Amino acid sequence: MTTLRLRPEDPADIGPVRMVLAAAFARPDAAVPGEVALVDELRDSDAWIPELAMVAEYGGEVVGYALLSRVFVQSDDVRAPALALGPVAVAPHRQRVGHGTAAVQAGLDAATELGERLVVVLGDPAYYRRFGFVRADRMGLTSPWSGLGEPWQALALPPTTSGEGPPPRGEVVFPAPWSRV
Structure with a gap:
């Protein structure tokens, strides 16, 4: 019986990941989807967290x-780390069987183990609600995508120590590669 294996990306996966992203986000108006370039640029940035x-x-x-990558929440003079989820992709021939859900949950679990506190995502509320995401504005978070309403979402991860306070609130600042998507 074939089983699904979830693991962090390794260097040998770069080509296959590009192919999955290209197939999942294929659009007739673009030779290479922006999500492929986004992941390539994030890999070469300080936002890249290999375990995520x-x-x-x-x-x-x-x-x-x-993919979960580093973003920051800016509020007054405080800059708190957070994560952005995306892109999430599944090869078209394996969609709708739970592989994307499993990969997202594995990423969220790994983020929790690393002590991360907050994840933001721009995506289908019906899909991301299953992980506990809610409208980001309800958590006091803004971004360039705030005006989109429901698709701009956030998730407070469970604290790893009892002394941790609530997740940060403020403007979510994305690294430069995100501005080109």
Whole structure:
């Protein structure tokens, strides 16, 4: 029986991850989807956290991907670390069987283990609600995508120590690669 294997991306996965992203985000108006370039640029930036680039492998083939990368929440003079989820992609021939959900959950679990407190995402509320995401404005978070309403979402991860306060509030500042998507 073939099982799904979830693990952090390794260098040998770069090509297969690009193929999954290109197939999942293919648009007739773009030769290479912006999500491919986004991941490539994030890999070469300070926003990259290797343990949070999750690959879903099925039968030895990379079929899914979920990336969590570093962003910051700016409030007055405080700059707190947070994570952005995305892109999330599944190869078209393996969609709708749970591979994307599994990759996202593995990434969120790994982020929690690393002591991260907050994740933001821009995406389908019906999909991300299953992980506990809520409208980001309800958590006091703004961004260039705040005007989109429901798709701009956030998730407070469970604290790893009892002394941790609430997640940060303020303007979510994305690294430069995000401005080109």
